Amino acid sequence: xxxxxxxxxxxxxxxxxxxxxxxxxxxxxxxxxxxxxxxxxxxxxxxxxxxxxxxxxxxxxxxxxxxxxxxxxxxxxxxxxxxxxxxxxxxxxxxxxxxxxxxxxxxxxxxxxxxxxxxxxxxxxxxxxxxxxxxxxxxxxxxxxxxxxxxxxxxxxxxxxxxxxxxxxxxxxxxxxxxxxxxxxxxxxxxxxxxxxxxxxxxxxxxxxxxxxxxxxxxxxxxxxxxxxxxxxxxxxxxxxxxxxxxxxxxxxxxxxxxxxxxxxxxxxxxxxxxxxxxxxxxxxxxxxxxxxxxxxxxxxxxxxxxxxxxxxxxxxxxxxxxxxxxxxxxxxxxxxxxxxxxxxxxxxxxxxxxxxxxxxxxxxxxxxxxxxx
DNA sequence: AACACGTGGGC
DNA sequence: TGCCCAAGTGT
Numbered sequence: 195x196x197x198x199x200x201x202x203x204x205x206x207x208x209x210x211x212x213x214x215x216x217x218x219x220x221x222x223x224x225x226x227x228x229x230x231x232x233x234x235x236x237x238x239x240x241x242x243x244x245x246x247x248x249x250x251x252x253x254x255x256x257x258x259x260x261x262x263x264x265x266x267x268x269x270x271x272x273x274x275x276x277x278x279x280x281x282x283x284x285x286x287x288x289x290x291x292x293x294x295x296x297x298x299x300x301x302x303x304x305x306x307x308x309x310x311x312x313x314x315x316x317x318x319x320x321x322x323x324x325x326x327x328x329x330x331x332x333x334x335x336x337x338x339x340x341x342x343x344x345x346x347x348x349x350x351x352x353x354x355x356x357x358x359x360x361x362x363x364x365x366x367x368x369x370x371x372x373x374x375x376x377x378x379x380x381x382x383x384x385x386x387x388x389x390x391x392x393x394x395x396x397x398x399x400x401x402x403x404x405x406x407x408x409x410x411x412x413x414x415x416x417x418x419x420x421x422x423x424x425x426x427x428x429x430x431x432x433x434x435x436x437x438x439x440x441x442x443x444x445x446x447x448x449x450x451x452x453x454x455x456x457x458x459x460x461x462x463x464x465x466x467x468x469x470x471x472x473x474x475x476x477x478x479x480x481x482x483x484x485x486x487x488x489x490x491x492x493x494x495x496x497x498x499x500x501x502x503x504x505x506x507x508x509x510x511x512x513x514x515x516x517x518x519x520x521x522x523x524x525x526x527x528x529x530x531x532x533x534x535x536x537x538x539x540x541x542x543x544x545x546x547x548x549x550x551x552x553x554x555x556x557x558x559x560x561x562x563x564x565x566x567x568x
Numbered sequence: 569a570a571c572a573c574g575t576g577g578g579c
Numbered sequence: 580t581g582c583c584c585a586a587g588t589g590t
Contacts, residue, residue: 254586261576261585295574298589332588352586370569397586406584407579437583438571467573507581509573546575572590578583 212362212416213385213392219415220395225402227259228266233391242390244318244343245276248306251335252299259401265294277316279307288470288543297471297545301464302330320344342390349381350393354400360432361404364421368433404428440507444514445479447548448492449501449555451521456533457552457559458493459542467508472543474551475531479513489518493528496520501555506547513547519555 221233229250231242249269253262269290273279279287284304291300306328310318318339319325325336337348351359356369359376367375385392403410409428411417422428450458459472477491489498498518505514527533534542539552540561549560 251586256574256585256587258576258585293575295576296587298573299587302588330588334587338586350586353584354586394586401586440582469573507575509575510571570590573588575585577585579581 208419209383210385212419213383215415216395216399217385217388217391220391220398223398223402224394225259225398228263228270230394233388236391237388241345242343244320244339246270247339247343248318248331248335249303251338252303252306252330253294255299255335256296257294261294265291276307276310276318279304280311282307284470285543289541292471292543293546293549295546297469299330301470305329306331318343320346322346322348338393341384341393345389347384347386347389348393349377349384350396351377351380352397352400354397354404355380355393357406357432358396358400358404361409361422361428362416362420364425364431366433368435370435372432438510440510440512442482442512442514443479444482444516446477446488446491447473447504447515447517447551448475448489448498449517449519449552450474450493450496451519451556452524452533453521454524455536455556455559457539457556458527458531459534459544460531468545468547470543471545471548473545473548476515479515488516492518492520493531496522504547504550504554506550508547515547515551517551517554 224233226232227250229242229246231240236242250262250266253266272290273282282304284301287304288297288300291297291303294300309328310316319328320340320343322336322340325331325339326333331339334350334352337350340346340348341350351373356373356376359365359379360369360372363379365372365375380396383392399414403414407429411420411423411428414420417423420428422431457474460475462468462471462473464470475491475493492498498520501517501519503514503516505512507513536559539559544552544560552559
């Protein structure tokens, strides 16, 4: 037996052992989640409904499981099928998504459902390539749906998988440059028989054991083949590129209140930050030092009273808004605006930053949409 | 390739 | 408190 053959065989056995250890761990320790089918059922030939898988994967993009759960339940209950969602009112979808963040996901969700109905006869395509052509579905989501719902041996790489692989191989290349290398490693690891369970096993491992800080290596099913553990430095991986500085912006927000408590709202443009969501009138949000606060930008002349400031941190900048309130008589809303009565306010497509503004102006006006942490 | 795009929780 | 992070995608 030549050294070459010996090395190759050992290598393949290692790979198989890694996947097997992970799947065995997953059988015992998998998380039970509303959108998931238990591994045993999957092996008995059941496959999770692609609609549920797709909806959950879109919601889970950059979003925690605990935040997603209640939204997933509500949206599934209201629109149980792609067809129902395709026929939904787009604004109702935005309202249902309000508070979850990354609102382009909600816009694309609706478009994607329509495309599945119009161009795929109401059935999600079953290949990565076709899935990726749908709005809102990128590399990760296409691979996840293909693997989980259709049993395809796709390389599912999310933040969890990146961390697990970077540690397993002690990859020194910083993210995101290391992505291609990680994807290749995962592709070689995927077992033909249980690709969906394998993907979810990797993600569960990353979420519960191989965590960003203080990983529980002692409980890890693949600790013996982990290079980062051998280095006694699991937390050093993945190496990440330094992040850009976060600038500040400021502006003014105007809460007009009628005698019946109704608040004047308007719709933001479809594209860009908080696209398609609702808001109270505001000035433009500009870099600090140019005096964007003050009532110059008020929607109409009135006795605008200061209600202090709120701050809200977005992904790429921190916003400070000076909040003003004016109590006004009944009057028609300006073009493009409407009055929202207290009973309707909670149902509006208001992003969290706007709920903060309204709360500052009218304490108790908005019911917290907090998802109970669990 | 780099940046825009939300929010809330953990430490 | 402030920073990091969470099942990424579109441009």
